[in-house]
Amino acid sequence: MSHALGIRSEHLKSNHGNGGNEMIDGIGVLTENLSSRHGAGGRKMYKTLGMRLVVVAAGAAMLLGLAAACTKEVEVIKEVEVIKEVEVVKEMEVIKEVEVVKEVRAGYVTDPTTGKAVTAPQYGGTVNLAQQSWFHDNWDHYYGSVRQTAGVLEKLGMRNWGLDRDEYDFQGPTPLSALTGMLAESWDISADGLTYTFNIRKGVNWHDKAPLNGRELTADDIVYTFQRLTGLGKFSNAEPSPMAKWADPRFESITASDKSTVVFKLTQPNLGMLATLLSAYHTQMVPPELIEESRTAEVPQGKFSDWRNLVGTGPYEVTDVVVGSSFHYTKNPDYWGYDEKYPENRLPYIDEIKTLIMPDMATLLAAMRTGKVDYIGWPAGSSVLSNIDDVDSLRRSRPEIQLWPMKFRNLNAWAMDVRQPPFDDIRVRHAMQMALDRETLNRTLYKGLGDNTPYGVSGVIGYIIPFEEWPEELKKTYNYDPEGAEALLDAAGYSRGADGIRFKTKMNLVDWFDPTYVEAASSYWAEIGVEVELNMVDAVTSGAMGREHTFEGLKMTNTAAQFSPAMTVNWAHSTDNLGQNGPGWQVPELDAIIEAAGAAKTIEEQRRLIIEVDMYQIENRGFVYGTLVPIYFASWPWLKGYNGEIGGANHGELGELFGRLWLDLDLKAAMGY
Numbered sequence: 144m145s146h147a148l149g150i151r152s153e154h155l156k157s158n159h160g161n162g163g164n165e166m167i168d169g170i171g172v173l174t175e176n177l178s179s180r181h182g183a184g185g186r187k188m189y190k191t192l193g194m195r196l197v198v199v200a201a202g203a204a205m206l207l208g209l210a211a212a213c214t215k216e217v218e219v220i221k222e223v224e225v226i227k228e229v230e231v232v233k234e235m236e237v238i239k240e241v242e243v244v245k246e247v248r249a250g251y252v253t254d255p256t257t258g259k260a261v262t263a264p265q266y267g268g269t270v271n272l273a274q275q276s277w278f279h280d281n282w283d284h285y286y287g288s289v290r291q292t293a294g295v296l297e298k299l300g301m302r303n304w305g306l307d308r309d310e311y312d313f314q315g316p317t318p319l320s321a322l323t324g325m326l327a328e329s330w331d332i333s334a335d336g337l338t339y340t341f342n343i344r345k346g347v348n349w350h351d352k353a354p355l356n357g358r359e360l361t362a363d364d365i366v367y368t369f370q371r372l373t374g375l376g377k378f379s380n381a382e383p384s385p386m387a388k389w390a391d392p393r394f395e396s397i398t399a400s401d402k403s404t405v406v407f408k409l410t411q412p413n414l415g416m417l418a419t420l421l422s423a424y425h426t427q428m429v430p431p432e433l434i435e436e437s438r439t440a441e442v443p444q445g446k447f448s449d450w451r452n453l454v455g456t457g458p459y460e461v462t463d464v465v466v467g468s469s470f471h472y473t474k475n476p477d478y479w480g481y482d483e484k485y486p487e488n489r490l491p492y493i494d495e496i497k498t499l500i501m502p503d504m505a506t507l508l509a510a511m512r513t514g515k516v517d518y519i520g521w522p523a524g525s526s527v528l529s530n531i532d533d534v535d536s537l538r539r540s541r542p543e544i545q546l547w548p549m550k551f552r553n554l555n556a557w558a559m560d561v562r563q564p565p566f567d568d569i570r571v572r573h574a575m576q577m578a579l580d581r582e583t584l585n586r587t588l589y590k591g592l593g594d595n596t597p598y599g600v601s602g603v604i605g606y607i608i609p610f611e612e613w614p615e616e617l618k619k620t621y622n623y624d625p626e627g628a629e630a631l632l633d634a635a636g637y638s639r640g641a642d643g644i645r646f647k648t649k650m651n652l653v654d655w656f657d658p659t660y661v662e663a664a665s666s667y668w669a670e671i672g673v674e675v676e677l678n679m680v681d682a683v684t685s686g687a688m689g690r691e692h693t694f695e696g697l698k699m700t701n702t703a704a705q706f707s708p709a710m711t712v713n714w715a716h717s718t719d720n721l722g723q724n725g726p727g728w729q730v731p732e733l734d735a736i737i738e739a740a741g742a743a744k745t746i747e748e749q750r751r752l753i754i755e756v757d758m759y760q761i762e763n764r765g766f767v768y769g770t771l772v773p774i775y776f777a778s779w780p781w782l783k784g785y786n787g788e789i790g791g792a793n794h795g796e797l798g799e800l801f802g803r804l805w806l807d808l809d810l811k812a813a814m815g816y
Contacts, residue, residue, distance in 0.1 A: 254784070255484055256308050262783050264488055268806035269495040270782070273507050273516045274526045277467050277500050281448045285371065285384045289424050294472060294496070294798030295350075295455035296428055299327040299341060299365070300421025301799050305483030313788035314549060315705040316603055322421050323483075326360065326428060326456065330421075336412035336744070337395075339420060341365070341405045347456050347479045354432040355454045357477070362399035367431040369397045369407070369420075371444055381444035386425030411742065414749055415709040430454045458491040458802035472496040472797075482803060484784075492805035496797070508533060511777060512541050514816035517806075520547070520776030521789065528775040530657070531589045537777065543814070545780060547787030548773040549705075550594060550602070555660045555769030556702040557650065558725025560692060565646050570635040572764040573620060574628035578671045581623070584663055585770045593770035597621050599757040600766075601711050602703035606753050617762065628671045637672075645672035649696035652677060653685045656699060660769060690722035700725040703771050712740050712753045715760055726765030733759055781811040 252263045284292050302313065303323040311321040324330075328344040343362050351357035370376035373394055374383040395408040409416060420426065433452055434445035447453070450464045458480065459472035474494045482488040499516070501507040507526060510516040519526055528534050528546075537544060559566035559575070566572055585593040597610050610618065632638075637645040650661055658677055665675040675696070680688070688694040701723070704711055714723035716737045717730070736752055736759075743749035760766070778785055784804040 252485070254786075256305060257786055259786075262805075262807040262810065264482065264485055264492055264784070264805045265807070266492050266805070267494050268808055269497060270493050270517050270801060270804070270806065271515060272496065272498040272518055273501045273510055274498060275500070275502050275504065275507065276526075282450050282453055283447050284386070284425055284427050284429070285444060285446070289427060290797070291450075291461070291470060292427055292453065292455070293457075293796055294459040294802065295453055295457045295461055297326050297455065297457045297798065298422055298426050298428065299325060301325040302422070303483065304799070304803050308786065313786075316707050317418070317422065319418055322418065324421075326365070327421065330417070332417065337409045339407040339409070339416065340400075341407075341420070343403045343405060344479070345403060348477060349430055349456055350454050350460055350475060351477065352454050352460070354436070355430050360428070360456055361402050362405045363402075364428055364431060365405045366397050366399045367434075368426070368428045369394075369405075371429070371434065372425065373397070378444055384425065384444075386423075412744060413741070414743060414746060415707065418707075428456065457798045459496060459798060467500060469497060469499050471498075478802075480802070484803075491798075491802040493801060496801055504530070504533060508537060511537065511544065514779065514811070514814075517782050518776070518778045518785075520778070528777060529772070531592055531772065534592075534775050535590060543780060545778050545787075547776040547778070547789070549776065549789045550703070550771055550773050551705050551789075552602070552701050553598065553703040553769065553771035554656060554699060554701070555664075555772065556700055557697040557767045557769075558700040558765060559697055559767065560694070560725075560727045561763070561765060562692075562727045562729065563695075565635070565637060565648070566697075568635045569764055570631040571637065572767075574631040574635075574671065575668065575673070575767045576621060576764065577624045577628040577631070578667050578673070579623065579664055579767070579769065580667060581768075581770050584660065588660060588663065589770060589772055593772045595770050597761075597768045598703035598771075599761045600702055600704060600714060601708050601753070601757055602705055603708050606708035606750055607757055608754055613761075621768070625667075625671055632671065632673075639672045643672055644674050647674040647676065649676050649678045649694075651685065651688060651694045651696065651698045652679050653699060654679045654681050664769060686722050689725060692724075692727050697767065698725050700766060702766055702768060708753045709740070709749065712737055712756050715756055726760070728760075728765065730759075779811070779816075781807045781814070781816075783807050 250263050251260050253259070254261050282292060284296070300322050301324075302317050303311075303321055306321055311318060324344065326344055326347060327341045330339060330341045332339055343360065343365060345359075347360040348357050349355035349360060366376070371378050371381070372384045372387040374381050374387075375394060375397055393410045393413065395410050396406075397408075398406050400406055407416075407420065413419075433447055433454060436445075437447055438445040450461045450470070453461050456479070458475050458478045460475055461470065462473040463469075463471035472495065474491055478490055480490040482490055499510070501510060504526075507516070507519070511519060519528060521527055528537070534546060538546060559572050561567055561569075561572070581595040585591055585595055599607060601607050632645055639645055650665065652658055652661060658679070661675075661677060665677070668675050678696075685698070688698060701711075701714075711723075714720050715726075715728050715733055716724065717728060717734050719737075733756065736756055740749050740752035740756065743752060776787065776789065782804055783806065785800075788800065
C-alpha cells in the first residue's frame with residue numbers, strides 16, 4: 144500500500160504543484176503517525192484511510208483515463224467526506240482535520256470485505272457451471288449427497304460472507320470466529336459445555352411447494368432433522384446417518400422447548416460441537432412432511448431420491464434435471480435472506496443456475512474459454528483444475544480469466560504400513576524419502592508451481608509445527624541424498640541382489656489419480672534398488688484397504704490436509720480412524736493422546752495435543768512426502784462479488800456462494816460473450 148501511495152503521491156505532486164505537495168505532505172504525516180503510533184489499530188485505520196487517499200490522489204488522472212478509454216460518457220459521483228478531528232502526536236505536532244474528496248464511477252460500489260471497487264450488485268441472469276462427474280442419483284443427504292441440495296436446503300449456520308478478508312480469507316478450514324447464523328439467529332452454551340441452545344430465526348418459510356406449501360420453519364423441523372441424522376427420538380429404530388458418525392456427535396437428547404428454541408444435550412463436552420451443529424456439510428434441514436411420506440419398517444429413517452419432491456428454505460429451487468447431463472436451479476422469489484455486504488439488498492441476485500456434466504476435461508476447458516461456462520470450482524460442487532498443463536493453457540489462451548489457486552491437500556504422498564516388512568524398519572522408510580529429488584520433479588512436472596515444504600497429516604496453521612521450526616537433523620532428512628538412502632538400506636539388511644534390486648513393493652493408487660508423479664518417483668526409487676509396481680484401484684477398494692490394512696507396499700494418502708484438525712488427528716488412532724490410518728499405527732500411548740485431544744476442555748490444550756500427534760507421525764516416518772500441487776478455480780470477470788473464496792473444500796456451498804454473487808451482463812457483452 145505504501146508503495147502505491149508513493150506512486151500516486153509523486154503523480155499528484157508533479158501534476159498539481161504546491162497544492163499537491165501540501166496535500167501529500169499532510170497525508171504522509173498522518174498515515175505514518177497512524178501506522179507507527181497505534182500498532183495494529185493504526186495500521187487498520189491507515190489501511191482504510193490510505194485507500195481513500197489513494198483515490199484522492201489518483202482521482203483526476205483516473206477519470207481522464209476512463210474518459211479517454213470509454214466510448215460513452217462516464218458519470219462521476221462526487222462525495223465529500225470530512226474525517227472528524229484526528230489527533231496524532233508526533234514530535235509535538237498535531238494534525239487536526241483532513242478533508243477527503245472521493246470520486247467514483249457511477250454504478251460502482253466498494254466491497255467492504257476487500258476494499259475493492261466493483262460493479263454495483265444487480266439482479267438477473269443465468270450462471271453456467273460445469274462438472275465432470277454425475278453424483279446425483281440420490282438427493283437425500285442422510286446418505287451423504289449434499290452437493291445438489293445445497294442452495295435448496297439450509298443449515299443452522301454458515302461462513303460470515305461479510306467478514307473482512309484480512310480476518311479470514313475463506314481458504315482452508317473455517318475458524319469458529321468466522322461462522323455466523325443462518326437458520327439460527329443466536330445460540331448459547333452452558334458453563335459445563337453440555338447444553339447448546341439455539342434460537343431459530345423467525346420469518347423463514349419453506350418453499351411454496353407441496354407438501355410444505357410455504358409454511359413457516361419451526362424449531363420442530365430442526366429437531367426432526369438432527370434426530371433423523373443421529374438416530375434419536377422417533378428415529379431410535381434407525382441407524383444414525385453415516386455422515387453423523389463421521390462428525391462423531393454424542394447426544395443425550397435433541398428437543399424443542401418452544402416454537403423457536405432447540406436444545407441439544409451432550410453426554411460429554413466437545414470443543415468442535417458448535418461448528419458441527421452450525422455448519423457441518425451434512426446438517427442441511429429436511430422437511431418432515433417429505434420424509435414421513437417415505438418412512439417404512441424397512442427404511443425407518445425414510446428416503447427421498449426424486450428431485451421433484453425436494454423442498455427447502457434456501458435461495459434456489461431445483462426446477463429441472465436431466466440425469467447424467469444437467470440440472471437447473473431457479474431463484475426462490477420469497478427468500479428470507481439479505482446480503483451481508485450490502486444489507487439493503489435482498490438475496491439472491493442471480494435468477495438461474497445451470498450445471499452441465501462434461502466428463503471430458505478438454506470439453507470443459509473449451510466451454511470455459513468460449514464463455515459458455517462462467518465458473519469452475521468446488522463451492523458449487525463443480526470440478527477443479529488440478530492439471531498444471533490445463534491451468535497454463537487456460538492462462539495463455541484467455542488471460543482475462545481469473546485463476547484462483549488453493550493448496551487443499553497433498554496427494555503426492557504415500558503411507559507405508561509400519562507393521563509389515565520392509566517398512567517396519569524406520570531406516571527403510573527414511574531411505575524412501577531421501578531418494579526423491581522433489582525439486583526436479585516440481586520443476587519438470589509442475590512448472591515449479593508446486594510446494595515441496597514438508598508437512599505432517601495436517602496443513603492447518605496453528606495446529607502444526609511449521610517445517611522451518613523442526614529440529615535441524617529432522618529437516619535434513621528431507622534433502623535429496625541417494626547415497627545416504629542406499630547406506631540406510633544396506634544397514635537395514637536390504638542389499639542389492641545380482642539383478643541390482645534390493646526389494647520389490649507395490650504402489651496402490653485410486654483410479655482417478657494421475658500416476659505421472661508416481662511413475663517419476665518410481666524411477667528415483669529404482670536408482671536405489673527399490674522396484675515399485677503401480678496398482679490402480681477404485682475408490683471403494685482403496686477405502687477398504689485403508690480400513691482393513693490389506694494393502695501391500697505403499698498407498699496414496701492425505702497429508703498437509705486443509706481439514707478440521709480435530710478430525711484428522713483421529714486418523715492416527717488404532718481403531719477410530721475412518722480408514723485413514725495408512726501407516727497402521729498401533730500405539731496405545733498415541734491413542735491416549737488422541738483421545739485426550741477429543742476430550743480437551745480448552746482450544747489451547749487441544750491444539751497442543753494435536754501437534755504432539757502430528758509430530759509423532761512425522762518423526763516416525765509413516766509417510767513419504769512428495770510435491771504438493773495447488774488446485775485452481777477459475778471465473779470470468781463478469782461474475783461479481785467473487786474473490787477466490789474456497790474454504791475447506793466444502794461442497795455444500797452453492798446457495799451460500801452463488802446466492803451472493805451477481806453478473807455484470809454489460810461487461811460480458813462488451814467482452815464479446
